[in-house]
Amino acid sequence: xxxxxxxxxxxxxxxxxxxxxxxxxxxxxxxxxxxxxxxxxxxxxxxxxxxxxxxxxxxxxxxxxxxxxxxxxxxxxxxxxxxxxxxxxxxxxxxxxxxxxxxxxxxxxxxxxxxxxxxxxxxxxxxxxxxxxxxxxxxxxxxxxxxxxxxxxxxxxxxxxxxxxxxxxxxxxxxxxxxxxxxxxxxxxxxxxxxxxxxxxxxxxxxxxxxxxxxxxxxxxxxxxxxxxxxxxxxxxxxxxxxxxxxxxxxxxxxxxxxxxxxxxxxxxxxx
Amino acid sequence: xxxxxxxxxxxxxxxxxxxxxxxxxxxxxxxxxxxxxxxxxxxxxxxxxxxxxxxxxxxxxxxxxxxxxxxxxxxxxxxxxxxxxxxxxxxxxxxxxxxxxxxxxxxxxxxxxxxxxxxxxxxxxxxxxxxxxxxxxxxxxxxxxxxxxxxxxxxxxxxxxxxxxxxxxxxxxxxxxxxxxxxxxxxxxxxxxxxxxxxxxxxxxxxxxxxxxxxxxxxxxxxxxxxxxxxxxxxxxxxxxxxxxxxxxxxxxxxxxxxxxxxxxxxxxxxx
Numbered sequence: 001x002x003x004x005x006x007x008x009x010x011x012x013x014x015x016x017x018x019x020x021x022x023x024x025x026x027x028x029x030x031x032x033x034x035x036x037x038x039x040x041x042x043x044x045x046x047x048x049x050x051x052x053x054x055x056x057x058x059x060x061x062x063x064x065x066x067x068x069x070x071x072x073x074x075x076x077x078x079x080x081x082x083x084x085x086x087x088x089x090x091x092x093x094x095x096x097x098x099x100x101x102x103x104x105x106x107x108x109x110x111x112x113x114x115x116x117x118x119x120x121x122x123x124x125x126x127x128x129x130x131x132x133x134x135x136x137x138x139x140x141x142x143x144x145x146x147x148x149x150x151x152x153x154x155x156x157x158x159x160x161x162x163x164x165x166x167x168x169x170x171x172x173x174x175x176x177x178x179x180x181x182x183x184x185x186x187x188x189x190x191x192x193x194x195x196x197x198x199x200x201x202x203x204x205x206x207x208x209x210x211x212x213x214x215x216x217x218x219x220x221x222x223x224x225x226x227x228x229x230x231x232x233x234x235x236x237x238x239x240x241x242x243x244x245x246x247x248x249x250x251x252x253x254x255x256x257x258x259x260x261x262x263x264x265x266x267x268x269x270x271x272x
Numbered sequence: 273x274x275x276x277x278x279x280x281x282x283x284x285x286x287x288x289x290x291x292x293x294x295x296x297x298x299x300x301x302x303x304x305x306x307x308x309x310x311x312x313x314x315x316x317x318x319x320x321x322x323x324x325x326x327x328x329x330x331x332x333x334x335x336x337x338x339x340x341x342x343x344x345x346x347x348x349x350x351x352x353x354x355x356x357x358x359x360x361x362x363x364x365x366x367x368x369x370x371x372x373x374x375x376x377x378x379x380x381x382x383x384x385x386x387x388x389x390x391x392x393x394x395x396x397x398x399x400x401x402x403x404x405x406x407x408x409x410x411x412x413x414x415x416x417x418x419x420x421x422x423x424x425x426x427x428x429x430x431x432x433x434x435x436x437x438x439x440x441x442x443x444x445x446x447x448x449x450x451x452x453x454x455x456x457x458x459x460x461x462x463x464x465x466x467x468x469x470x471x472x473x474x475x476x477x478x479x480x481x482x483x484x485x486x487x488x489x490x491x492x493x494x495x496x497x498x499x500x501x502x503x504x505x506x507x508x509x510x511x512x513x514x515x516x517x518x519x520x521x522x523x524x525x526x527x528x529x530x531x532x533x534x535x536x537x538x539x540x541x542x543x544x
Contacts, residue, residue, distance in 0.1 A: 041324045042314050047427075049517035052313045152424045155319075163442065166435050245321035270542045 005229050008033035008237070009218070010064035010072040010093075012057075015043035016252040017151070017188030018075030021098060023257055024215035025073070026238070029222075031229040033237035035067045039269060041243035044151060045078040046120025046187070053122070057083035061091055062272040063241070070227050073218060074098065077119050077186050077210070081126040094221055099123075101217040102184055102210025103132035109206050110182040113140045116175035116205075119186030121146040129186060143178050147171045147187070154189045155252075160196055168193070168200055176201065184208045192256070243269040277501050280305035280509070281490070282341035282365075284332045287315035288524040289423070289460030290347030293370060295529055296487035297345070298510070301494075303501040305509035307339045311541060313515035316423060317350040318392025318459070325394070329355035333363060334544040335513070342499055345490055346370065349391050349458050349482070353398035366493055371395075373489040374456050374482025375404035381478050382454040385412045388447035388477075391458030393418040401458060415450050419443045419459070426461045427524075432468055440465070440472055448473065456480045464528070515541040 011022050015038050022036050037060055039045075045053050057079050064072055071094040074080045080097030088095040106115050106129075117129050124144040133140050149167050158164045175183070183205050185191055191209050198207060222228040236259060242249045246264035253261040283294050287310050294308050309332055311317075317325050329351050336344055343366040346352045352369030360367040378387050378401075389401050396416040405412050421439050430436045447455070455477050457463055463481050470479060494500040508531060514521045518536035525533040 041320060043319075047315075047520070048313060052516050148428055149421070149424050152421050156420055163435065163438050166438065170435065244324050248319070 004070050005227050006033075007068055007070035008035045008239070010035050010037070010067060010069035011075045012037040012039070012060045012064065012072070012079075013076040013188060014039050014045040014078065016040070016249055019253055019256055020188050020191045021073060021075035021211040021214055022238075024211045025218060026258065028212075028215040029219050029228075030233050031231060033229070033234070035064060035069055035239050035241070037063060037241045037269075038249055039243050040249055041269065044120070045076060046122050046148065046151070048122065050082045050122075050126075053079055054083045054086050056269075057087050058090070059269050059272040061087055063267065063269060065091075065093070066272075067239075069093065071095065071218070071222065073214065075188060075211075075214070077123045077188060081123045081128040094225060096214065096218055096221055098188070098210040098214045099128050099186075100132055101213035102186065102208055103129050104136065105213045106182050106184050106208045107133055107136045107140065109208060110140060112179065112181045113137070114178060114180045114182075115140060115142050116172075116180035116183040117142055117144045117186050118147045118150075118171065118175075118183065118190065119144070120151070121148055123186050129184060143175055143180060145171055145175055150187065150193060151189045154192050159192055164193070164196060165200065168197060172197075172200060176205075180205060182206050182208060184210065186210065240264040241267050243267060276342050277499050278305075279340055279342035280307045280511070282307050282309070282336035282339060282344040283347045284309040284311070284336065284344070284351075285348040285460060286311050286317040286350065288312070288521060291525055291528055292460050292463045293345060293347035293483040293486055294510075296483045297490060298530065300487040301491050301500075302505050303503060305501070305506070307336060307341055307511050307513070309335060309513045310521055311515050312521055313541065316392070317348060318394050318420065318423070320394065322354045322394075322398075325351055326355045326358050328541075329359050330362070331541050331544040333359055335539065335541060337363075337365070338544075339511075341365065343367065343490070343494065345486065347460060347483075347486070349395045349460060353395045353400040366497060368486065368490055368493055370460070370482040370486045371400050372404055373485035374458065374480055375401050376408065377485045378454050378456050378480045379405055379408045379412065381480060382412060384451065384453045385409070386450060386452045386454075387412060387414050388444075388452035388455040389414055389416045389458050390419045390422075390443065390447075390455065390462065391416070392423070393420060395458050401456060415447055415452060417443055417447055422459065422465060423461045426464050431464055436465070436468060437472065440469060444469075444472060448477075452477060454478050454480060456482065458482065512536040513539050515539060
């Protein structure tokens, strides 16, 4: 058991966005080791089909197994919504996505039972957030809005920009018009727009960040299974792998992680 | 020779953008058959590395050869800039990209020898447009500007939108401030923004559309090699292949082609 406890957690995303989830795991579960994989050669997933996302996710799980991880976090809303159900049945490793933890906290948060959901086209279209929420409380209304420009705006670095604000207004006005009191940031890039979005929706609307909720849910899952790592923190117990070149990934990682990522390894994910 | 003349032209792109090139080939070389491949499972290429784009392009060339094409058009600026030189040496099929035809017309167009270039990060960073242009005339100055938001704006359908105009101003103002008189639309999506861009840059700046120039250059190349197809037009001599699901591709194709695309076939490009 000691050996399993000591094993790293596998965390994967279509690219850099899942680093916001890794960051929350680092903050909230500081003893855990992490192997992160970002599928930068095939990013983004949000505009692709379910079948393709399942195929890609399967390859990533096979890769993470070669790293002897003890659990897997699907740190990508699109893959959580479209692939998690299928791939979790195919492996005996404990697996958690970002949708369920985010959805459950949204249910606890809403008072008027009107929840807004923003994400990629694929995530919103999948209806998974809706299903999880309405299983908890069928009276809650979930109003989804795909925001395909948010990821490129974040990657352009326009986080507090007039143009980003205009785009956000365009996307969010229909949700605000329907009087939502809770808004799920249903894509791992969106927490980086948090302060801009908060300024736009005002104090009446609570933002739910599934990245944070997922880190807490992961901690509970590891504890339940008796495989939470104990003992002292290690120097830098994190390894990063990508499918395209390391440079851009490392820049982005260093801009959002509280550590300096000095090495990233490139692998050929399609061979797994 | 008759048999080779009758063979289709292979046209490929990272996704749907190359359809603007296919459209120009259909218009300008109406007797030619086309096999189009859009790499929709791995789109976009513009933010990925040279090594990855070469690997993807190699697989596509292998696929197009199974379709017995007589020539290949790399209808993607990023792949033309980063992969064409390598992959054209590896095959005996005549091959043409979009960069050279566009660059040469820009050289003929400019009067003040200041050319603006807009494209993806990878295309601009590659410096290929600059090299081709300065080989023709070393005195010409090429001012490059990556416009990573244009593709998602086009795919959002915001072609004549206030927000798109603001983004375009942000990107183009530095080029206009440097007094360019010619602007290369260095990404196959950008011709769809043509009227918005034209309104912004005014009559002083001539827009160069490499898609159109490529179709003309392809015609000359086929004629030189004696493999231009002759005879009567066929009903619908075009076949479309993609690496992700057909639906979104077909919608986009039908919105920009002068024909109705009724069938698209999905293949697993990583197996080639």
